[in-house]
Amino acid sequence: MIRVLVVDDDPFIRESMKVILDLDNDLHVAGICGNGHDAVTFVRQSAVDVVLMDIRMPVCDGVEGTKLLRALEAPPAVLILTTFDDDEYIAQAIRNGANGYLLKNVPPSRIISGIKTVYEGNVLIHPDIARKLAGMLETPRPEPGKALTISGLTPAEVQIVQLIADGQSNKEMAASLFLSEGTVKNYITEILNKLELRDRTQIAIFYLKLIHQ
Incomplete structure (x- = not known):
C-alpha cells in the first residue's frame, strides 16, 4: 500500500483527489494539507x-515545500501537479529535488500511474513540460560532436533516451522494449556516464535540446 499525502490549497481539489486515489487498491491517502509547511x-x-504537491499555494508553495521535504532524513517522493504556465516554479522544483511533474489536466489514471512511478524510484517528467524547460535549465555541455549525434550511445541506449524524453517510466520502457526493469536501469546508468549527466530529468532535457537546436 502506497501512502500518499495530498497537498493543495483548494479544499475541493484536496477532497476530490482523496476520493479518486482511494479508489485504487494500491494507494492509501494518509492525509491532506493546504500548504508546504503543513505537509512537512x-x-x-x-x-x-x-x-502529491500543488505548486501555487499561500504560506508555503510547492517549490519551498519540496525543498523542505527533500531535506528530511527519510524524505518521501514528491510528485508535482502543475499548470502549463508555471515555468519558473517547475524549474526551481526540479532544482529542489522533485521526483516528478505532471500537468493538472491529465486524467486521474495518469496521476495514479505517476504516483506509482515515483514511488518505485523513477523520475517522471511530462513531455510537454520537458520541452518548455529545455531552454531554461542548464545541463553539462557535451563534447564536440556529441550534441549532434549522441556519440558513444548504442542504438538501444538512444532508444532509451527517446523514451525517457517521452516521459516513460522504467516499468513502461521495460514493457515496450521487452526487457527487464533491471536491464533498463543498467542502460540508464551507462547513458548517464557516457553523457556526463546527473539524472533522468537531465537526460530528457538534453535530448529535447538536441532535437530543437
Whole structure:
C-alpha cells in the first residue's frame, strides 16, 4: 500500500483527489494539507511514501515545500501537479529535488500511474513540460560532436533516451522494449556516464535540446 499525502490549497481539489486515489487498491491517502509547511509537519509525524504537491499555494508553495521535504532524513517522493504556465516554479522544483511533474489536466489514471512511478524510484517528467524547460535549465555541455549525434550511445541506449524524453517510466520502457526493469536501469546508468549527466530529468532535457537546436 502506497501512502500518499495530498497537498493543495483548494479544499475541493484536496477532497476530490482523496476520493479518486482511494479508489485504487494500491494507494492509501494518509492525509491532506493546504500548504508546504503543513505537509512537512505531517510527514514528520506520519509515514508517507509520496507527496502529491500543488505548486501555487499561500504560506508555503510547492517549490519551498519540496525543498523542505527533500531535506528530511527519510524524505518521501514528491510528485508535482502543475499548470502549463508555471515555468519558473517547475524549474526551481526540479532544482529542489522533485521526483516528478505532471500537468493538472491529465486524467486521474495518469496521476495514479505517476504516483506509482515515483514511488518505485523513477523520475517522471511530462513531455510537454520537458520541452518548455529545455531552454531554461542548464545541463553539462557535451563534447564536440556529441550534441549532434549522441556519440558513444548504442542504438538501444538512444532508444532509451527517446523514451525517457517521452516521459516513460522504467516499468513502461521495460514493457515496450521487452526487457527487464533491471536491464533498463543498467542502460540508464551507462547513458548517464557516457553523457556526463546527473539524472533522468537531465537526460530528457538534453535530448529535447538536441532535437530543437
